[in-house]
Amino acid sequence: MNNQEEKQNQKQKEKVAKHYEDYAKQFTPKPKYFLNCLKAFIVGGLICVLALYIQNLLINRGLDEKTSGAFITVILICSAQFLTGIGVFDSIAKFAGAGVIVPITGFANSMVAPAIEYKKEGIVLGVGAKLFSLAGPVLVCGIFVSTIIGIVYYFII
C-alpha cells in the first residue's frame, strides 16, 4: 500500500516537472532567437561593408567593377579559409551564426573544415575528396540551376 502511494507520488512529481519544463520552454528560446538574429545581422552586415570598402579602394586604384568584384571574392574566400585553418573561424561562427555562414565566407569554410578533419585518410582521398563533401552539393545545384536558366534563356530570346 505504502509502496503504491510512493510510486504515484513519484509519477505526479515527474508530471509536474515535465509540465514545468514545457512551461519554461515557452519563454526561454525567444530572446535567444532575437539575440542570434542581431548578431548575425551585425556581423553579416559588417562583412558586406568591409567588402564594399575594399572594392572601392580597388576601383580607386583603377580596376573596373567586374575585376575588383572577383578580387573581393578571392580575398574573402582566402581569408575565411586561412581563419578556418588556424581554428579561429569556429569561434567566430559560434558567436555570429549565420552572420558568417551565409556570406561567401561560410562556403569557403565548408570546404576546408571537413578536408582538415579527414587529413588522416591521405591527401588525395582524404583532403581531395572531403574538400567537396559540403561544397559539392552547393556547386552541383548552383551550376545545374544556372545552366538550365541559361539554356531556357537562350531559347526564349
Place this chain on the structure above:
Amino acid sequence: MEYLYAFLIGGIICIIGQIIMDTTKLTAPRILVLFVVSGAILTCLGLYEPIVNLAKNGATVPLPGFGYSLAKGAMEGASNDGFLGAITGAVKNTAAGITAAVAFGYLIAILFSPKSKR
C-alpha cells in the same frame, strides 16, 4: 549611403539565414544550397538585379550573390555567345571564386592540422 545599404541588405540576408537555422532542422549544406539556388532563380526572374544595384556588395557577398553571378553569367553567355555561351557562362563568371576556393582551400587543408574542439 551605399555603405548603409550594403550593411542593411547584407545583414537582412544573414537574418533570414539565422531564422532558417534556428527554426527549422535544415543542416548547413542544405541552407547553403537553398540560398545559392534561390539567388539564381531570383536573378532569372529579374528580382535580384535591383537589390544588387542598390546594395552592391551587400547583395553579392552573401551566398545568393553566388547564385546571382552564376545565373547572370549563364544569361549573358546565352545572349552574347549563343548556346555554348549558355553552358559556359555560369562557371566562367564565377571561375575566380571557385578556383580560389579549391586551390587555396586544398593548400590550407594540407598545411594545417585539425584543432581539438574546445
